[in-house]
Amino acid sequence: MIDAADLTARLIRCPSVTPNEGGALVLLGDLLADAGFEVHRVDRNGTPNLFARWGRKGARALGFNGHTDVVPPGDPDSWTHPPFSGHVEDGVIWGRGATDMKSGVAAFVAAAIDFVRETPPDGTVILTITGDEEGPSRDGTIAILDWMEAHGERMDACIVGEPSNPEIMGEMMKIGRRGSATYTVTAKGVQGHAAYPHRARNPLHALTAYLNDLIAVPLDAGTDHFDPTGLQITSIDCGNPASNVIPETARAVVNIRFNDLHTGASLEAELKARAARVTQATGVALTIDSQISGEAFLTQPGPFVDLVRSVVTQETNRQPVLSTSGGTSDARFVKNHCPVVEFGLVGAYMHQVNERVPVAQVRQLKTIYQRILEKYFE
Numbered sequence: 241m242i243d244a245a246d247l248t249a250r251l252i253r254c255p256s257v258t259p260n261e262g263g264a265l266v267l268l269g270d271l272l273a274d275a276g277f278e279v280h281r282v283d284r285n286g287t288p289n290l291f292a293r294w295g296r297k298g299a300r301a302l303g304f305n306g307h308t309d310v311v312p313p314g315d316p317d318s319w320t321h322p323p324f325s326g327h328v329e330d331g332v333i334w335g336r337g338a339t340d341m342k343s344g345v346a347a348f349v350a351a352a353i354d355f356v357r358e359t360p361p362d363g364t365v366i367l368t369i370t371g372d373e374e375g376p377s378r379d380g381t382i383a384i385l386d387w388m389e390a391h392g393e394r395m396d397a398c399i400v401g402e403p404s405n406p407e408i409m410g411e412m413m414k415i416g417r418r419g420s421a422t423y424t425v426t427a428k429g430v431q432g433h434a435a436y437p438h439r440a441r442n443p444l445h446a447l448t449a450y451l452n453d454l455i456a457v458p459l460d461a462g463t464d465h466f467d468p469t470g471l472q473i474t475s476i477d478c479g480n481p482a483s484n485v486i487p488e489t490a491r492a493v494v495n496i497r498f499n500d501l502h503t504g505a506s507l508e509a510e511l512k513a514r515a516a517r518v519t520q521a522t523g524v525a526l527t528i529d530s531q532i533s534g535e536a537f538l539t540q541p542g543p544f545v546d547l548v549r550s551v552v553t554q555e556t557n558r559q560p561v562l563s564t565s566g567g568t569s570d571a572r573f574v575k576n577h578c579p580v581v582e583f584g585l586v587g588a589y590m591h592q593v594n595e596r597v598p599v600a601q602v603r604q605l606k607t608i609y610q611r612i613l614e615k616y617f618e
């Protein structure tokens with residue numbers, strides 16, 4: 241039997257701050273190869289990634305996805321135990337990655353190995369582990385999925401092991417995520433003297449009218465599984481040091497976390513249409529630059545979501561809420577490949593100094609993953 245808590249501590253001792261591999265994927269690759277998995281390193285542009293499959297290529301496959309890279313620890317002196325010590329004391333494992341997410345990876349690796357050894361399935365188990373989730377995420381999970389596509393590898397469903405519970409094990413699983421996009425609005429008017437505004441065209445007046453309209457008219461009222469789309473103005477600038485000058489240009493940045501009623505492109509169109517109305521009314525040209533970080537997605541509740549949910553309920557005595565809240569994760573890439581849900585630990589200490597996790601929680605997560613595997617191939 242593989243102890244997921246012990247494996248977590250060993251992974252924490254690999255200093256794998258993005259984009260360094262730190263020995264973490266070598267450790268997992270060796271462990272999985274020993275257990276009969278076919279293991280491939282799928283590195284791209286210096287980013288380390290690992291693909292592992294147990295069973296026949298092309299058979300019905302359940303997959304897991306996670307990352308071994310971690311964010312920097314900050315000042316090591318601020319930590320009670322050194323950030324890469326993997327120190328275990330009073331039933332708690334300390335170190336960077338304890339919750340996000342070496343524990344989640346350790347739990348599904350241990351679950352997968354014990355599962356294929358104890359109850360070899362008529363099917364396939366695939367593990368996709370990246371070293372680039374906390375970084376730009378360009379050559380991580382995307383690279384593994386590209387490689388899988390090129391090599392005829394497929395998952396029929398996938399669990400991302402990111403922390404999904406806000407406070408207590410079993411209270412939440414994620415079946416989708418909001419999209420995220422940032423729009424930079426530039427208003428270009430005509431510069432002039434503040435005392436002679438008829439000879440100028442004030443971009444700030446046009447821009448504030450535009451922004452007020454964005455705040456005042458909600459983009460939607462929410463959907464069955466999503467909150468209403470949220471819009472935040474995160475910056476307004478014109479860089480004007482003189483109080484008696486009407487500036488020529490002004491800029492605002494708007495960040496939108498959107499639900500499944502929108503796409504990054506449909507929001508861009510909406511923002512441009514509203515900008516055109518302001519331009520028509522004021523004569524100030526408003527242009528919009530878009531940066532779309534991720535589209536909204538939803539895994540429709542159905543047999544796979546039900547299976548995960550029933551195992552979580554059985555093991556934690558809680559009925560997890562099916563949520564789409566929070567920031568983005570690599571599930572946004574996996575959803576292009578197969579249905580994906582996220583279930584993992586309690587995310588309380590993610591990215592913090594003194595990140596730590598209870599041993600019992602990691603072992604419980606391993607049990608949950610192993611039960612999911614058993615049920616999936618039943």
Ligand SMILES: [Zn+2]
Pocket residue numbers: 307340341373402
């Ligand atoms: Zn993470």
